[in-house]
Amino acid sequence: MQLSRTTTRRPPRAVLAVGALVVAGALLSPSSASAEPGTAAEAMEQVRQAAQQLTVVDAQIDEAEVIVARHQEAARAAATEAADARRKLDAYEPQLRAIAQSGYIAENQSRVAAFLSSDSATELVQQMATLDAIADHTNAIIAEVALVRDAAELAEAEAASAAATAEAALVQLKAQQAEVQARIGQYESDFARLTTEEQAAVTTAIAGPTLAAPTVAELPVVPGSASATAIETALAQVGDPYVWGASGPDGFDCSGLTSYAYAAAGVSLPRASRSQATVGRQVSRAELQPGDLVFFYDPISHVGLYIGNGQMVHARTFGQPVAVTTVDQAGYRFGRRLG
Structure with missing residues (x-):
């Protein structure tokens, strides 16, 4: 020795x-x-x-x-x-x-x-x-x-x-x-x-307007891809309650939903939204593709899953269940592509 x-x-x-x-x-x-x-x-x-x-x-x-x-x-x-x-x-x-x-x-x-x-x-x-x-x-x-x-x-x-x-x-x-x-x-x-x-006005101001959830078949995704699986999983949670610190399967916060969705596709994400904002490569609003993660506010404190057609699915705030909304709302920062 x-x-x-x-x-x-x-x-x-x-x-x-x-x-x-x-x-x-x-x-x-x-x-x-x-x-x-x-x-x-x-x-x-x-x-x-x-x-x-x-x-x-x-x-x-x-x-x-x-x-x-x-x-x-x-x-x-x-x-x-x-x-x-x-x-x-x-x-x-x-x-x-x-x-x-x-x-x-x-x-x-x-x-x-x-x-x-x-x-x-x-x-x-x-x-x-x-x-x-x-x-x-x-x-x-x-x-x-x-x-x-x-x-x-x-x-x-x-x-x-x-x-x-x-x-x-x-x-x-x-x-x-x-x-x-x-x-x-x-x-x-x-x-x-x-x-x-008033409740509807507050949640719309914070979480964006609630839009009808599309099916995966209606979206421009490659069937069977990780993005398609993640999007399908996230859309299946629409209507589940926002629960602080939750990662499913019956309640979610924002990063809990994205990590849960991608876990179904065999992709492991960090738990915190700010940590998720370091994964993959950054893309601009114009470059967004279905499956990209989209981040909001400075410092980063919210994340959603982009599904195409200017829409995302996210778990946003108390009193607002998991929902589909527009990605174009206050606080938008950038997207991150995992693949």
Whole structure:
């Protein structure tokens, strides 16, 4: 085993700091109370703004969940490495015991015995050389054990640090999720106080007009392709409720729907909309083809699945089920092509 005597301390494997969750949670802090709306129009505008804010928060929570998952995976990997390092150290125990029992500490006595028992100078030199070789081997083993011990202690320290980071991130995520749930409850309560017409106006302003869902046969897609399968799967969910943080099969948020649709085609997508916006290659509005992912707002906080003819299917906001709508609405940024 060739080991360097210098042990370089590596950075913790949980490379995404808990601070990232603090940043992600900035918009989760309670906002100052809005003035009580004086008119129906003001009430509608407040609900519309709340829906938009929840979309951003939804995307942030998705990202925070990804960060926590990475922390947890880093902690598991660090714990495995620490266990491996400890097993390597334990493997040296028989050799160390043998060294102790062989009288390694009585090296000088062995040399005297070699001198007294040698019949010639040549034999004495050979015995002395053998003793020196044994001593060198023993010293090498002890040096290796010291290095392995240091590596094991470092790995165990890193595992403990990674586990603590993962736990702290999880605690913070749960607190943020609880706060979002409270804000969702307030939004839904405010939304419920609007008239049917006002509710329709708010959801149209946020999610676009609801259009009749076409069949896959009506769309310009290649039958059997990944895009066709994803579109068919997404269209089959039209009418399912918007559920924050859900990836189906009976409720969806925006990135949950796109990841669910493409999973049916054997394509794995990241969970968060902002992460999905890094997959494939970017295309302009004029270049959009059925199966492209389409993204909205800055920073990215919403994603839909383009189905052709200027339309997309998406899961947009509370009170609005999965629906087909136009891709040409406020906040449009770009498309991403997976293939």
